[in-house]
Amino acid sequence: QTVVTQEPSVSVSPGGTVTLTCGLSSGSVSMSYYASWYQQTAGQAPRTLIYNTNTRSSEVPDRFSGAILGNNAALTITGAHADDECDYYCVLYMGSGIWMFGGGTKLTVL
Amino acid sequence: QLQLQESGPGLVKPSETLSLTCSVSGGSISRNNDHWAWIRQPPGKGLEWMGCISSSGNTYYNPSLKSRIIFSVDTAKHQFSLKVTSVTATDTAVYYCAKLGGYEPDYWGQGTLVAVSS
Numbered sequence: 001q002t003v004v005t006q007e008p009s010v011s012v013s014p015g016g017t018v019t020l021t022c023g024l025s026s027g028s029v030s031m032s033y034y035a036s037w038y039q040q041t042a043g044q045a046p047r048t049l050i051y052n053t054n055t056r057s058s059e060v061p062d063r064f065s066g067a068i069l070g071n072n073a074a075l076t077i078t079g080a081h082a083d084d085e086c087d088y089y090c091v092l093y094m095g096s097g098i099w100m101f102g103g104g105t106k107l108t109v110l
Numbered sequence: 111q112l113q114l115q116e117s118g119p120g121l122v123k124p125s126e127t128l129s130l131t132c133s134v135s136g137g138s139i140s141r142n143n144d145h146w147a148w149i150r151q152p153p154g155k156g157l158e159w160m161g162c163i164s165s166s167g168n169t170y171y172n173p174s175l176k177s178r179i180i181f182s183v184d185t186a187k188h189q190f191s192l193k194v195t196s197v198t199a200t201d202t203a204v205y206y207c208a209k210l211g212g213y214e215p216d217y218w219g220q221g222t223l224v225a226v227s228s
């Protein structure tokens with residue numbers, strides 16, 4: 001069974017740039033997977049950051065961007081802030097009305 | 111602004127049925143045959159897609175849960191519902207309802223914790 005993969009943990013320095021990836025255990029992610037990205041702080045519901053691979057949700061600052069990089073969907077954060085430290089999830093549309101989440105990435109800003 | 115709110119028991123006994131309802135306000139549940147999703151998150155773990163239902167009642171279930179979950183929608187009450195049968199401790203999770211905007215959840219409920227315990 002195909003699994004959606006994310007880095008379990010990533011760190012970035014304040015003000016730095018970091019890229020989180022979202023891949024498939026078998027195959028490549030393309031635009032047809034309509035990748036979306038979510039930010040979740042402890043005890044809160046996820047917040048939509050990016051949808052349709054590279055479209056920013058309303059009120060999301062432009063230092064968050066999405067793209068396809070190589071075989072993966074990617075979320076890039078430029079100018080990382082301390083309050084960017086939380087969990088990030090991607091979800092892919094697998095077709096036939098089925099979506100699949102990645103396992104999530106814990107981002108540390110230090 | 112569309113708002114979603116989950117409701118239901120916070121504690122369910124093993125082998126029983128977990129039932130949750132999501133109430134939609136600030137918009138129509140049946141606009142453009144919108145799709146409505148259930149997502150859950152066990153404590154300390156990641157998000158799991160459970161499936162979705164269209165406002166016309168078409169259902170799409172996560173294959174790993176398909177034998178135990180049932181979705182329904184009541185457009186007159188602006189609600190959609192989830193049932194999980196034969197629950198075990200592994201069904202303990204925060205359950206979120208969400209609206210699909212195209213190919214992604216765009217509006218989320220705040221989530222409700224359901225514990226499975228005797």
